[in-house]
Amino acid sequence: MIAIVDVCGGNLRSVEKALAAVGGDVVVTRDPEVVRRADKLVVPGQGAFAPFMAGLAERGLEAPIRDAVARGVPYLGICLGLQVLFDESEEHGPVRGLGLVPGRVVRFVPPHHDIKIPHMGWNRVSAHAADPLLPGYVDGTHYYFVHSFHAVPADPARVVLSSEHGERFCAAIRADNVFACQFHPEKSQRAGLALLAAFVQS
Template sequence: MITIIDYNTCNVGSIQNMLRKLGYDSLITNKIEDVNKAEKLILPGVGAFDKGMQNLKSLGLIPVLNQKVQNGTPILGICLGYQLLSKNSEEGGIEPGLGWIDAETIKFRFDNTNIRIPHMGWNTLQNTQKATLFKGISDDHRFYFVHSYFVKCNDPNIKAADTDYGGNFTSAIEKDNIFGVQFHPEKSHKHGMVVLKNFAEYKN
């Protein structure tokens, strides 16, 4: 069973629908007891970093998430959920992140004013060859992005993919049982389905 954490930051139904098409059972929940029993976790999300952390805190989910990750439960952060894995963010700057990866969330800044923020639409991944999530996916396949901030990794060993948008940024990470993607696999059609399938089948 894959547990999808609903902390009032996005429509989690689209993730569940894609998992259902792949043949995997999932549960949408924000209850501590459900998270505690989870075999695998997905932390989705769109919107502001501080709001996301405040919602997790108000639901009492941070301690159980910390315990689950420490004990080796696989977790996949998507978009905002990926950014929350980092130590902090320039967006708001009030709430610290979960701090599971040595990284910070930074706002896009471009000298070229023709590059739009947010980064929105289809883009490709690079340097995916060694990544568990991208097994069976080549670098020329496209995924759907919507974001104004990106995760800046201080540890190069956790990078699973890069994406070029006015320069390369880390669009996916893998660290032991912790996975994160900046794009939306649930909106990325057949290649997004492969990413979710690879996570669902991951064994640590």
């Protein structure tokens, strides 16, 4: 069973339906016990960093997620689900993150008028490393992004995919059993569904 962790409410339907469409046995949950029992975790997130961290604490989800990651349970983070893995975010902060991956989350600094924030839309990525969740990956694939902040891993070797929006930024990371992407695979049509299918089958 794959647990989609409902940290802050909001619309998790797209993630749920996309995983189900590629054969995932999914449950959307905010119950720490369900998270503890899950074979795999998906942590999607939208909105701001601080309320998301508060949601983890209030719902008692922080410890079960930490334990699962430590036990080697496959973790797929999406958008904020990537950002909260890091030590801290600049967003209305600094705000402390989970600290599971060394590094920070910073705001885009647009160099000119044509670079708009939030970074919203389809952007090409470049691969820095092969990954089991990117089978048959073709360089230059477009994924759908919506965000104003991006992660800067302390160890550049963590970066699996990068993209460019006024500056080159981290689009996906791998740290052992943790894979997390800044883009939304559930909104990235064929390319996104392929990633989710690989996660379901992994």
